Amino acid sequence: MEMSNAHVLKKEIKQFKVDLVERAGSEGALIYLLQSAQESYGYIPEKVIHYIGEVVGIPAAEIYGVITFYSQFRLRPLGKYVIKICEGTACHVNNGKTILRALQDELGITVGETTEDGLFSLQSVACLGCCSLAPVMMINDETHGSLTANKVKKILKGYREDGLTDSSGT
Amino acid sequence: MTEIRVGLGTCGISAGGRAVFDAFEQVVGSSREGISLCETGCMGMCYEEVLVEIVENGNRYLYGRVTPEKARDIFEHHVRNKQPVDEWIIKNRVNSEREAFFEKQRRIVLRHCGHIDPGSIDDYLANGGYRAIQKVLKEMSPEDVIECIKNSGLRGRGGGGFPTGLKWQFARQASGKKKYVICNADEGDPGAFMDRSVLEGDPHSVIEGMMIAATAIGADEGYIYVRAEYPKAVRRLRNAIDQCQERGFLGRGIFGSTHDFSIKIKEGAGAFVCGEETALIASIEGKRGVPRLRPPFPAHQGLWGRPTNINNVETFANIPWIVMNGYETFAGMGTEKSKGTKVFALAGKIVRSGLAEIPMGMTINEIVFDVGGGIRNGKEFKAVQMGGPSGGCIPASMGDLKIDYDEITRTGAIMGSGGLIVLDEDTCMVDLAKFFLTFTQNESCGKCTFCRIGTKRMLEILERITDGEGREEDLALLEDLAEKIKSSSLCGLGQTAPNPVLTTLKYFRSEYEAHIREKKCPAHTCKALIEYRIDPELCTGCTLCAKKCPVQAIEGETKAPHRVVQDKCIRCGLCFDVCPRGAVVRI
Numbered sequence: 001m002e003m004s005n006a007h008v009l010k011k012e013i014k015q016f017k018v019d020l021v022e023r024a025g026s027e028g029a030l031i032y033l034l035q036s037a038q039e040s041y042g043y044i045p046e047k048v049i050h051y052i053g054e055v056v057g058i059p060a061a062e063i064y065g066v067i068t069f070y071s072q073f074r075l076r077p078l079g080k081y082v083i084k085i086c087e088g089t090a091c092h093v094n095n096g097k098t099i100l101r102a103l104q105d106e107l108g109i110t111v112g113e114t115t116e117d118g119l120f121s122l123q124s125v126a127c128l129g130c131c132s133l134a135p136v137m138m139i140n141d142e143t144h145g146s147l148t149a150n151k152v153k154k155i156l157k158g159y160r161e162d163g164l165t166d167s168s169g170t
Numbered sequence: 171m172t173e174i175r176v177g178l179g180t181c182g183i184s185a186g187g188r189a190v191f192d193a194f195e196q197v198v199g200s201s202r203e204g205i206s207l208c209e210t211g212c213m214g215m216c217y218e219e220v221l222v223e224i225v226e227n228g229n230r231y232l233y234g235r236v237t238p239e240k241a242r243d244i245f246e247h248h249v250r251n252k253q254p255v256d257e258w259i260i261k262n263r264v265n266s267e268r269e270a271f272f273e274k275q276r277r278i279v280l281r282h283c284g285h286i287d288p289g290s291i292d293d294y295l296a297n298g299g300y301r302a303i304q305k306v307l308k309e310m311s312p313e314d315v316i317e318c319i320k321n322s323g324l325r326g327r328g329g330g331g332f333p334t335g336l337k338w339q340f341a342r343q344a345s346g347k348k349k350y351v352i353c354n355a356d357e358g359d360p361g362a363f364m365d366r367s368v369l370e371g372d373p374h375s376v377i378e379g380m381m382i383a384a385t386a387i388g389a390d391e392g393y394i395y396v397r398a399e400y401p402k403a404v405r406r407l408r409n410a411i412d413q414c415q416e417r418g419f420l421g422r423g424i425f426g427s428t429h430d431f432s433i434k435i436k437e438g439a440g441a442f443v444c445g446e447e448t449a450l451i452a453s454i455e456g457k458r459g460v461p462r463l464r465p466p467f468p469a470h471q472g473l474w475g476r477p478t479n480i481n482n483v484e485t486f487a488n489i490p491w492i493v494m495n496g497y498e499t500f501a502g503m504g505t506e507k508s509k510g511t512k513v514f515a516l517a518g519k520i521v522r523s524g525l526a527e528i529p530m531g532m533t534i535n536e537i538v539f540d541v542g543g544g545i546r547n548g549k550e551f552k553a554v555q556m557g558g559p560s561g562g563c564i565p566a567s568m569g570d571l572k573i574d575y576d577e578i579t580r581t582g583a584i585m586g587s588g589g590l591i592v593l594d595e596d597t598c599m600v601d602l603a604k605f606f607l608t609f610t611q612n613e614s615c616g617k618c619t620f621c622r623i624g625t626k627r628m629l630e631i632l633e634r635i636t637d638g639e640g641r642e643e644d645l646a647l648l649e650d651l652a653e654k655i656k657s658s659s660l661c662g663l664g665q666t667a668p669n670p671v672l673t674t675l676k677y678f679r680s681e682y683e684a685h686i687r688e689k690k691c692p693a694h695t696c697k698a699l700i701e702y703r704i705d706p707e708l709c710t711g712c713t714l715c716a717k718k719c720p721v722q723a724i725e726g727e728t729k730a731p732h733r734v735v736q737d738k739c740i741r742c743g744l745c746f747d748v749c750p751r752g753a754v755v756r757i
Contacts, residue, residue: 020373030456031439035398069458069615072243076302084399088360089591091443091554092605105720125399126442126609127360130180131517131589132216132524140603141401143184 002148016040020055030058031065034073069133071125079114079121080160083107083139088127090134099135100124102149119163120156172249174198177221179212179283179370180363180402185219186237190747193238194222197245202637204658205249211371213284215271215737216524220259221284224248234260271522274540276503276529278511279487283525288406291413294374302490303381304511309425312495316342319489322497322530328354328445328482329557329586330662331508331575337479341387344477349389351380352473352480354450355396356611358442358741359558361588364513365483367525369396369403371613372454372487373410374520379486381424382430390430395450398437407435416655442559442613446661447472447480449615460615461661482587484513494608504530508574508585516542518591519549520558528573537571549594553677557586559606560666562673563599582673584666598695599678600685606670607636610663621664624655628671636696640686645675694756704745706731708753715745715754735746 019036023029037048044067047120053060067073084101104110107120114121128136133145137152144155176182176191191209198207213221218234222244225231231254233244238613240258247253255382262429276285280489286293294300306315320335340363341349353376357365369376380392396404411433414420419432422430434672443449444459451473453459472478488510492500500511508530514537517523528537532556538544545551553563562583571577575585593602611625628651631644658663675682682692691699704715704724709731716732726732734745746754 018298018494029457031453032456063714066456066458069460072439077617080597087609089558089589089602089605090361090523092360093518093591093597098236100757101742125440126358126613127362128180128399130216130366131361131363131591133181133184133219136184136417136516143180145181145184148523 014095020052030056030063031070032120034067035061038073040079043074046075067107077114079090080163081139082121082123083137084123084125084128085111086130086134086136086138088126088130088131088134088136090131091136094134098149099137099147099152102152103137103156106153171227173223174205174207174245174249175210175223175285175287176207177211177213177219177223177224178209179284179367180400181212182214182219182221184724187220188224190220190236190241193241194245197242203752209289210286211283211288212278212367212525214367214525214527215260215522217522217599220329223284224254226230232260233258241714243692270540271524271526271543274532274536275527276511278491278500278527279368279375279484280371280527281398281491282375283367288371288373289409291417292411293375294372298494299374299377299490300425303385303419304425305493306382306446307425307429312342312386312388314380315493318497319492320385322492322514323504323601324485324488324492324500324582325508325575326482327484327512327587328486329560331585333533334481334485336482338383338386340467341389341477344470346477348391348476349387350473350476350478351387351389351392352382352447352450352478353380353392353394353481353483353486354445354447354480355394355400356438356445356447356450357397357400357483358589358613359560359587359589360525361515361517361555362587362592363515364525364588366400366403368483368487368513369400370406372408373403374414375487375490375614376483377407377410377414377420377433379481379489379515379696380433381419382489383479383481383486384431385429387477389479390432390476391432392433393434393436393454393473395436395438395444395454398439404435405438411435441615442609443615443663446663449661450480450483451478458615460617461663463660465480484588485750493563505572505574505577512573512585512588513591514588516590516592518555519546519594519597520544520592521546530574533570533572533573534564535591536575537573538569539623542592543596545668549596552595552597553593553599555583555591555593555602555670556589556668557584557666558589559610559664560584560669561586561589562669563593563602563677564673565677582676584668584669596692596693596695598636598691599618599674599681600636600656600691603671603674604629604636606669607632610667614663614667618659618661618664620655621659621667624651625664625667626689628655628668632671634683635682636691636698638685638689638696638698640682642686644686645682649675700741702734702739702741702743702746702756703757704732704734705753705755706733708751710751710753712750714748714750718744718748720744 016036049060113126135147136145178187220236222233222236316338324334325331363741441459444453446461449459449461468478492519509528513527526541553561553565553568578585607629614621694700711729723735
């Protein structure tokens with residue numbers, strides 16, 4: 001997983017390094033740089049924290065403080081498909097808990113974990129903002145609405161098939 | 171010329187809009203010219219997605235619940251053979267009450283949403299876009315603009331309700347050469363999607379509003395702080411800003427004037443507290459988004475210590491309309507102290523969920539029943555929740571309450587940014603209060619002790635109550651903690667965090683008491699307090715419930731009454747939902 005990603009992400013890492021050089025001096029660039037690093041590596045490796053710290057002149061401890069403050073940043077790699085289950089009000093009153101349970105049963109992981117095959121990570125978010133489609137989840141950039149436990153199974157099946165064919169194809 | 175517009179907001183896409191768009195693209199591609207296919211933003215009727223609009227010689231036909239198959243039929247019959255497919259057109263449906271969704275609305279902020287192609291600056295220009303800023307640059311002094319906004323009576327749509335014109339005046343009068351304008355698009359309330367829809371459906375109107383604010387206060391740099399969870403909104407904004415730069419609408423000397431203005435996008439990294447203006451500023455500066463004491467207010471010392479004006483997405487989207495149509499028209503709508511319109515995101519147990527813009531002064535009943543079409547499945551209307559985790563529940567008995575900042579505040583709820591969740595008899599108010607407190611407890615930045623620890627203690631009490639272990643003195647303890655959290659927190663998050671608990675205690679106290687004294691959940695929601703049983707008289711032994719039960723907790727022979735094994739039952743309610751005879755009872 002790490003190896004193949006390293007190859008694919010070479011371009012992005014280059015982009016991150018360009019960003020780092022270009023934006024290092026500009027005010028308030030830290031969050032942007034962390035976002036760029038995460039985009040490149042899939043997460044924020046410890047080495048990168050020190051690296052950014054040296055270039056922009058902010059202590060690593062302070063950068064760590066910023067990373068842990070915002071829910072977007074993660075210190076561990078994620079699965080190929082990131083499932084964000086909405087815990088907003090509309091989803092809550094429309095039985096969102098059942099959907100979460102279906103996801104957990106189907107994937108065998110709980111919120112915050114990644115499946116062993118590296119395909120899925122499960123996260124919960126406060127609100128995805130498409131309440132009229134409650135209950136809702138997002139897989140990578142795709143939103144899936146009006147979910148039922150059965151629909152969840154079908155959707156996951158589709159991703160699983162895509163995920164497996166993708167990796168055997170390359 | 172025939173135009174086919176497919177609603178591709180986030181709601182449209184999740185309902186399968188892309189497949190519909192692709193289906194049209196295929197058939198249009200093989201057809202002759204004179205037909206254009208484009209995507210548009212959220213039309214507001216999320217309950218009818220996927221929506222497709224066919225515009226022909228000025229006539230508009232709106233199709234609802236379109237599938238790729240229907241798309242091909244619509245193309246064949248309507249576009250090619252000029253025979254509209256009546257049964258799928260929303261306005262022609264048997265029940266014309268569907269039309270009522272729009273009838274009572276007044277669209278100012280959403281004037282372009284769903285009607286123009288948000289990816290095209292030319293479409294915006296063709297619909298009167300960027301005329302307000304040119305009028306401001308040519309004909310109005312900064313003072314004129316501020317006076318106009320002050321007279322319009324526009325108040326901050328992010329929820330605070332502070333007069334916008336006054337805010338601008340403070341920033342204008344603040345000393346300092348360098349000033350900033352910030353658009354707060356960190357829409358974080360669970361249950362709210364107004365700003366997302368505006369940014370996705372009409373990004374240029376927000377940019378134009380920011381340009382006008384910048385001209386009025388003398389700022390040359392702007393930031394849009396938008397949630398990274400709204401990828402589509404971010405893309406649309408970037409595209410809109412690029413287009414503006416190409417045309418010279420942004421950058422040096424905008425529209426050929428002497429005024430410089432540029433806009434940068436900052437993607438929020440996921441922290442609810444960053445919706446608070448001082449926390450938002452800290453976040454743009456690249457720090458942890460922790461609020462600070464005010465004063466000094468951002469108007470005097472904001473971003474990087476310079477005077478800064480922050481307004482919400484909806485507030486900015488109102489500005490160009492007010493400049494073009496005059497403050498009198500705007501002030502002519504609404505109540506004495508709340509002018510204009512308010513966009514609400516209707517969701518929950520309502521028939522027509524979606525985005526509705528209503529004139530201030532309309533009653534809650536009108537919104538729920540006339541615009542929203544009433545409660546789903548014929549259930550009873552219990553309450554509305556307004557203002558998200560900072561707001562509260564207003565009971566159905568107060569349905570005549572007018573939408574007005576001050577009237578809503580008097581109930582203990584707040585206008586908030588526009589989330590309006592409709593609740594029915596099946597919603598447990600204690601559970602709902604717990605839900606919101608879980609949210610604020612998670613999102614507390616931890617700076618103020620009472621917000622950090624007090625909300626945790628309140629949450630523990632609520633968990634105890636919903637688990638059937640509540641104590642008689644718990645309600646007094648909740649109220650005591652709530653008062654202390656409100657009075658000793660620095661920012662709006664803590665000051666309002668107890669509101670969901672306080673309003674439900676005020677209006678639905680008996681529900682709390684039933685949980686504590688009788689160990690019963692009147693809405694049958696709290697799992698520790700309910701039990702499913704099968705009525706042997708009604709059960710025919712069809713085995714449907716036993717098949718559906720995820721934990722095999724239902725026993726019984728075929729064609730003989732079944733029973734629930736309570737030790738195994740996880741109280742998911744599936745058996746209750748699937749029983750065709752109503753033999754499963756919940757007690």
